Amino acid sequence: SQQGEEDPQALSIQEGENATMNCSYKTSINNLQWYRQNSGRGLVHLILIRSNEREKHSGRLRVTLDTSKKSSSLLITASRAADTASYFCAAGGTSYGKLTFGQGTILTVHP
Amino acid sequence: NAGVMQNPRHLVRRRGQEARLRCSPMKGHSHVYWYRQLPEEGLKFMVYLQKENIIDESGMPKERFSAEFPKEGPSILRIQQVVRGDSAAYFCASFLGDEQYFGPGTRLTVT
Numbered sequence: 001s002q003q004g005e006e007d008p009q010a011l012s013i014q015e016g017e018n019a020t021m022n023c024s025y026k027t028s029i030n031n032l033q034w035y036r037q038n039s040g041r042g043l044v045h046l047i048l049i050r051s052n053e054r055e056k057h058s059g060r061l062r063v064t065l066d067t068s069k070k071s072s073s074l075l076i077t078a079s080r081a082a083d084t085a086s087y088f089c090a091a092g093g094t095s096y097g098k099l100t101f102g103q104g105t106i107l108t109v110h111p
Numbered sequence: 112n113a114g115v116m117q118n119p120r121h122l123v124r125r126r127g128q129e130a131r132l133r134c135s136p137m138k139g140h141s142h143v144y145w146y147r148q149l150p151e152e153g154l155k156f157m158v159y160l161q162k163e164n165i166i167d168e169s170g171m172p173k174e175r176f177s178a179e180f181p182k183e184g185p186s187i188l189r190i191q192q193v194v195r196g197d198s199a200a201y202f203c204a205s206f207l208g209d210e211q212y213f214g215p216g217t218r219l220t221v222t
Contacts, residue, residue: 101153
């Protein structure tokens, strides 16, 4: 079954505002990862949070994980036009690292 | 991540032809994942290989698709008798610990 369902599907904000994206998954995980993809390009790894962690920060990124609700959120603070991209969560559920991706959130940051 | 190499970056095939996609993992990595991304969707796991072994091919279509990772040389994803529905971006990744490093992808267009 598909894990990593995300909402919203699309998010449009002004530069300087915060952007929050949510992800839900269905089964047990070892970790939850977030990736960014610019249009027509490859994936860039943003942050990984392990199943025994609740919150993690990296620069302007803040990720939370609630394993009881099987959900995660990605917060981008003080957004910039360069943050415009698609953002995907990916659930890591096996020992060898197989990832199950969500459908993604398309973020547009207007200058 | 620039360390994972894929070629070609773009591939155009007519219906019925064969497509061969190549992936070289990061130096020192002996594991490769292949994922497929259909337009406007997230990535879907296809196959996980170690050198000379297929570990998990649960995401591979039963017909026309095959993958290998020989002792020497890159991993190959082979699609025989391509159809329009095979048009997608195909990404490979190698991993270190829990984090997967993705190549730039091969965009396959079937005309």
